[in-house]
Structure formats: structure tokens, C-alpha cells
Amino acid sequence: MNTPHSKDQEPKRSPGRPKRLEQDAPMNELILQTASRLFMEYGYEPVSLQQIAKVCGVTKASIYYHFINKSQLFTAAVTSMMGMARSSSLRIMQQEDLPLYDRLVTLAEVKLRFPHGDFETIMREAGGSLSQDQREEIRLSEEKIHDILVDAFRTGIDKGEIRHVQPLLMAHTLASMLMLGNREISKDFGTSPADLAREIIDMFWNGVSVGAKVSQS
Template sequence: MEQSQGKHPAKRSPGRPKRRQEDTPMNEFILKTASALFMEYGYEPVSLQQIAQVCGVTKASIYYHFENKAQLFTAAVTAMMQKARNASLRIMQQDKPLYDRLVELAENKLRFPHGDFETIMRDASASLAPEQLEEIRVSEDQIHDVLTVSFTEAIKNGEVRSAHPLLMAHTLASMLMIGNREIAKEFAPSAGELAQEIVNMFWNGVGVQEA
């Protein structure tokens, strides 16, 4: 157990971390760090001790905020999904043609390459409780909902052909997931170039064909 030192010892619960100099709430800092590590290396290779070391805190500090690795993983992934949803919503609510918004959305997602999310989830699933898996899936669906709403409006406005908007959302998400793998390769095109190429391929399938 850590001992408080100095002229004014603070009474803290065991493992409670001190405030960081940048004054970021510790639980948010831990979530951000854990998200980056899980997305880069996967679930199994990352330990709470490693997360603590990168955060510059003790392992007990991690346990103060999160009961175990599974809870931290769930919280980290859902927080990451919420940020992705908010970013997607901001882009898709702009007053621009749908095509331009999709290119911006694609470039935003490809600018931060990470590991294959489906593979990461497959490896983590055995360690997560059913309710944790459901929480993650719900947060992922909320991102798709943003695109589904946009595609529904675009169909009504005649910007894209009539098709199932949720299927469109999942199709584009899958294409971006593949693009995310490509962007990590040594000789991959830039995020902007690949975003344009992916959206062009997608648009060829859903765009309104001129007579």
C-alpha cells in the first residue's frame, strides 16, 4: 500500500490515484490509454500492469476505478465507440452533399488506424460476460444508426438509390474496416486517398445512375 508523504498527507482510499498535472480525470485517462493499447495489441496481450505503467500509476490505481480487466475493456471500448458516434454525427449533420460527408467521414476513420476490431472482439469474447458483450454491440450499433439515418434521408431526397439504409451503413463500415487494415501497411496510400477510393467504390453501388 502506498504511504502518503509530505507536510499535508491526504487521506485516500487504497489505490486511489493522485490527480495528474494536466488535470484530466483519472478514469478518463485510464480509458483513453487502455483503448489505445487494446486496439493496437488486442485483449489478451495487454495486462492491467502494462496499462498502469503507461498511465504512470500503480496497478492498485487501476483497480480503484475498474474491478477487473474485462470491465476496463468494456468501458474503454464503449467510450471509444461513443466518441466515434459523436464524431460521425458531427460530420453527417453538416449541410453538404452526402458524398462529401461520406468522404470526410471515411478520412476521419482512416486517419487513426488500429487493429481489426472483429478479431479483437473475438479474442476478448470468452473473457467478457454476456451483458458486457451486449453493451459493446449496442454502442457499435449506435454508430451504424448515424449512417442509417443519413442514408434514409438521402433516399428520400433522391441522392442515392432506394435500398436498405441499414445494409448500406454496414456495407460502408465493412469497407472502411478493410481500408483500416490497408492503411497500416508500409506502402499503403494516404488516409485521404484511400477514403476517396473507398467512397467512390461504395458510391458506384448506391449512387443514383444517370440516364
Template sequence: MNTNQTPKKKPGRPKITTENNITREQILKTAAHLFMAYGYEKVSMEQVAEASDVTKASVYYYFKNKATLFTVSVSSMFQRITKQTEKLLQNSKGLKHRLYEVTLDHLKRPHIDFETLLQEATSSLTEGHIHEIREAEKAIHEALENVFKQAANSGEIVVASPRLLAHTFSTVTMIRNKKELITELGGPEKTAQALVDLFWVGISPN
């Protein structure tokens, strides 16, 4: 995969993307971690730099300001999560089981919520930044939405608004922050199961 590792040599001087990417990627990953863990304001560029083992000035070499760094790092993380979610949604088991797996996956992430993060950062970001992040976020919801639509079409579920369902479902995983509750319910697996059950049959005694 790495341009340096593959023996097939391109003509001309290769772009020095390799080393760049190592540093840049390192910063991005570190930043995402930190932002997720502590929020936007609480994380300083200095912290990001230190944790990335470079200097503050280096961070500015790659990202023109904090808002940009935030936007890029969070968007990338969204993309990774989207991929993971899609993978979980695309196996052949029944929808209910797939939902359970997605729920469990989200419950186990140790991070702050995206909504949280975004709300907090909003006043520091430009319209463009917010848009970029929202787009990245949308991908996750769309993945869920599509699955719900298909399931609705095939009669596997009945749902008024697949979109609302997707959002609701996604939002609910914020419950992961309430550790006490999860413990009380017997751990993440049980909690995930209970949540999916709740969504599945509702509360009406019919």
C-alpha cells in the same frame, strides 16, 4: 465546465469527482489506446497501470476487472467516434462528400478494428459486457443508417437496405490495415475517394 473552475458554488461538500475523474479518465484513455493498438489479451493490467502512471492496484480500485475496464474504455471510445462521425455527417455538403469525409476519417485511424477486438475479447467477456459494447457500436451504424434513410427518402440515393449499407460501409474501412494497398492507390485521400466512388456507382456498366 470543471466543477472546480466555475465560481458558482454548490452548497454542501462537493463530490470528489474531480480528482477521481482525472485518474480514472487517464486510465480509461490509456486503456483504450492500448487495447486498440495491441488487442485484448496482449495488453496486461500492469501495462495499463504503468502507461497510466499509477499502480496495478489503482486500476483495480476503479475497475473491478479487466473485462470491465475493456468494456468501459472501448465503449467510451465508440462514443467519441460516434460524435465525430455525426459531426462529419451533419454538415450541409452533398452526401457523397460527407461519405468521403467519414471514410477518410476512419481510414486514418491507426487502430485495430473493433470487430477484431471484440471477437478476440468475446470469450473473456460476460453477456452484459458484450451487450454494452454492441450498444455503443450500434450508435455509429445508426448514425450512418439514418443519413442513408434520409437520403433515400429525399431521392438522393437508391438503396434497398440502409442498414446493410451502413454495415458494409463501416466494414469496408477496415481496409485501412492494408497499408500497401493504400500506398499503391496514392494515399488515404485517393483511397477514400475510390471507395466512395465504388459505392456510388457500383460496377455494372449499365
């Protein structure tokens, strides 16, 4: 006689394992987004996997299902964040119907709209816990963002919008200025991201532009 299979006869899943494979991607994305936000706000050491799990509304075992340990999650979260930043930067800088100056202002405002902790400090804090491969992976993801600016600056030089300055030097200089701007926004001095973005780009532009200084109006 055939008997129906009861739920008790189903193989038990390991703790924290999502019930359906199609849940893996959304859960993975939730963990990465939450982890990157917490790491960027509080730094590497103060944030635990248990805290990340709590904010995600899942068990710690769910975190371990997707990521082996904290350093792997940190690396994945940071590179994912930088990947999104690269895509956003690329969309802005590819709008070649706009002057380079205007695109840089837009880029700066987008970056300053989401203040976070000092990335260099966070990386120094995490450095001892990361493998060489993990540090290299993060470094390469950061370089991909700089490459977008390098290409834009080369085109700007060819068009006569900016002086013949080393494009990579300009990219790193602007990135450093925006990092300092992020610190000012984080201090909550009341300066809006839009105003500070224009101030920073004006300072940068007045150093690299071919023509007269940009109006402060």
C-alpha cells in the same frame, strides 16, 4: 490545551486511491484513453493492467480503484471509444448543407486517419473473458454508430441522392469496407487516408448512387 492536527493523524487512504475526488474524472479518462489505444493496437490478450498502468504513469492499484478487472476496463474503454466515434460521425453527417457523398468521404478519412487492429478479431479474442451483459453493451454502442449512417442514408434516399437500398444494409456494407481499408492503412503501403477514403467511397457510391459514376479526379 488545543494541539494542531498533525499529518500523521489523517486517515490513511487505500493504495492507488486519488488524493482528491476531483481527480477521479481526469484519471478515469486517462485510463480509458490509454486502454482503448493499447487494446485497439495490440488486442485483448497481450495487454495487461500493469502495462496500462505503466503507460498512464500510475500504479496498478490506481487502475483497480477505477475498474474491477480487465474485462470491465475493456468494455468501458471500447464503449467510450465508440461514443467518441459516434459524436464525431454525428457532427459530420449533420452537415446537411454538403452533399451526402462529400460527408461520407470526410467520415471515411477521419476513420482511416487512426488505424488500429481488426476490431472483429479483437472482439473474438476478448469474447471468452466478457460477460453477456458486457458483450451486449459493446454491441449496442456499435449499433448507435450504424444508426447515424442509417438516418443519413434514409435522408439521401428521400432526396434522390441514392437508390432505394436497405439503409441498414448500406451502413453495414460501408462499415465493412472501412474496416478493410483500415487493414490496408495498417500495412503501411504508403496510401494516404485521404486517397484511400475517396477510393472506398467511390466504390461504395458507384453501387448506391442514382446518377453516373463519380469521377476519379
